[in-house]
Amino acid sequence: MKITIPLIVYNIILFWLPTPAGLEFIYIVIGITMVLLYFSHLLPEWLRGPAGLTLVLVLFGYTLLRIWSTSESNPDLIGGLLQFSDANGYYYDARRLLEGGLFSVFSGRRPLFAALLTVLLGITSQNLQISLAILVAINAITGYFLFREIEHTHGSAVATMVLLLFYLFYRRFIDSTLTENLGLALGALGFTLLWRGTGQRQKSPILFGLFLLTLALNARSGAYLILPALVLWFAWFFRDENRLSWKCLIVAGAVVIIAFGINLFLLKQLAVAESIPNSNYSFSFYGLAVGGKGWTQIMVDHPEVMSMNLTDQTNTIFKLAIQSIQSIHGA
Numbered sequence: 001m002k003i004t005i006p007l008i009v010y011n012i013i014l015f016w017l018p019t020p021a022g023l024e025f026i027y028i029v030i031g032i033t034m035v036l037l038y039f040s041h042l043l044p045e046w047l048r049g050p051a052g053l054t055l056v057l058v059l060f061g062y063t064l065l066r067i068w069s070t071s072e073s074n075p076d077l078i079g080g081l082l083q084f085s086d087a088n089g090y091y092y093d094a095r096r097l098l099e100g101g102l103f104s105v106f107s108g109r110r111p112l113f114a115a116l117l118t119v120l121l122g123i124t125s126q127n128l129q130i131s132l133a134i135l136v137a138i139n140a141i142t143g144y145f146l147f148r149e150i151e152h153t154h155g156s157a158v159a160t161m162v163l164l165l166f167y168l169f170y171r172r173f174i175d176s177t178l179t180e181n182l183g184l185a186l187g188a189l190g191f192t193l194l195w196r197g198t199g200q201r202q203k204s205p206i207l208f209g210l211f212l213l214t215l216a217l218n219a220r221s222g223a224y225l226i227l228p229a230l231v232l233w234f235a236w237f238f239r240d241e242n243r244l245s246w247k248c249l250i251v252a253g254a255v256v257i258i259a260f261g262i263n264l265f266l267l268k269q270l271a272v273a274e275s276i277p278n279s280n281y282s283f284s285f286y287g288l289a290v291g292g293k294g295w296t297q298i299m300v301d302h303p304e305v306m307s308m309n310l311t312d313q314t315n316t317i318f319k320l321a322i323q324s325i326q327s328i329h330g331a
Contacts, residue, residue: 002049002050002053003050003053005050005054006053006054006057007057007137009054009057010054010057010058010061010140013058013061013062013065014064014065014133017065026063026066029058029059029063030059030164030167033055033056033058033059034164036055037052037056037147037156037160037163038157039156040052040055040156041151041156049148052144052147052148053141053144056140056141056143056144056147056163057140057141059140059167060136060139060143060167060170060174061133061136061137061140063167063171063174064132064133064136064174064175067080067174067175068080068081068129068175076176076178077176080175081129081175083128083176083177086178087176087177087178088177089104089106089107090106090113090114090117090178091117091128091177093106093107093114094107094117094118094121094177095121095126097114097115097118097270098118098121098122098126102270102271102272103270103271103272103275104271104275105271105272105310107271108270108271108272108274108275109275109276109277109278109279109280110179110218110219110220110221110277110278111263111267111271111277112179112182112215112218112262112266113178113179113181113183113219113220114270115266115270116182117131117177120134120135132175132177135177135182136174136175136181138181138185139170139181139185142184142185142189142192143163143166143167143188144163145192146163146188146189146191146192147159147160147162147163147166149192150162150195153195153199166184170184179219179220180220182216182219182220183216183217183219183220184216184220185216186212186213186215186216186219187212187213187216189212190208190209190210190211190212190215190216192209193205193206193208193209193212194206194209194210194213195209196209201237201238203234203238203248206234206237207234207252210231210252210256211255211256211259213226213230214227214259214260215259215263218259218262218263218277221278221284224281227256230252231249231252231253231256232244232249234248234249234252235248235249235252264277274309274310274311275310276311276314279310279314280295282298282313282314282317282318282321283295283296283298283317285317285318285321286298286320286321286324289321289322289324289325290324298317298320301320302316302317302320305320
């Protein structure tokens with residue numbers, strides 16, 4: 001009941017509800033959902049979970065339905081459903097794998113999401129709408145888990161605000177086959193476990209949360225330096241008479257390495273040989289190194305790298321970024 005009824009309501013919202021009203025009505029849905037979520041803590045415990053999850057699924061589902069109904073177009077989507085730009089690359093490669101091919105270099109850099117999308121398209125007979133509905137439901141459920149964990153420690157007001165921010169960020173990627181779908185879900189679930197483990201001083205939730213967070217950063221490149229910081233924090237948080245617990249340091253480091261290993265394994269098995277994991281991160285790293293000028297700055301400063309093969313290009317960009325950092329440090 002805790003999950004069945006919310007999913008039934010979600011299905012009704014997406015595939016049985018009449019065409020929704022215009023854009024302004026979505027803000028009414030957001031407002032009503034947030035208010036009801038805030039007061040959901042007043043419900044009996046047996047009803048609180050299903051009611052809260054239903055509200056979140058309704059909000060996310062209605063947002064997806066509105067995009068389909070209005071045939072919205074944006075930089076990643078044409079006519080409400082046709083995937084465009086990067087989103088089309090992952091969708092194309094997922095279908096190519098289903099037809100017996102391999103991921104291209106494009107999807108090979110982030111094989112985790114492309115692999116998930118392949119599975120979803122496979123089990124839905126390549127029904128894109130149902131696959132997207134599953135992706136949105138996954139993010140809605142992980143968002144609700146985060147809401148409940150924050151509510152447990154900081155109350156309904158803070159938890160509702162966190163969920164609202166989670167929704168507003170994800171709303172940009174709803175209905176797209178972009179890697180944010182998996183990166184955000186894994187990141188939210190990882191953070192939830194880290195939060196719980198920290199509050200209860202339990203190692204297992206923290207380690208599992210660190211594992212999921214590492215997968216999230218492989219699914220969607222981000223602030224990788226948070227990983228060594230968390231490994232050091234874990235060793236300090238569970239320190240004994242020494243400053244750091246070396247056992248905890250080794251275990252947490254191994255968890256991170258295993259997660260990276262899973263990503264690399266998928267790349268080797270599913271992508272063409274030329275693929276490099278997170279190869280495009282070098283563009284962002286260079287942009288940060290030269291003063292936060294964005295991932296396209298390398299094309300301005302060193303357009304010659306664009307004609308190199310992927311391996312040489314990635315190595316060269318990283319080398320140029322490090323040289324830039326060294327020159328700033330030397331100055």
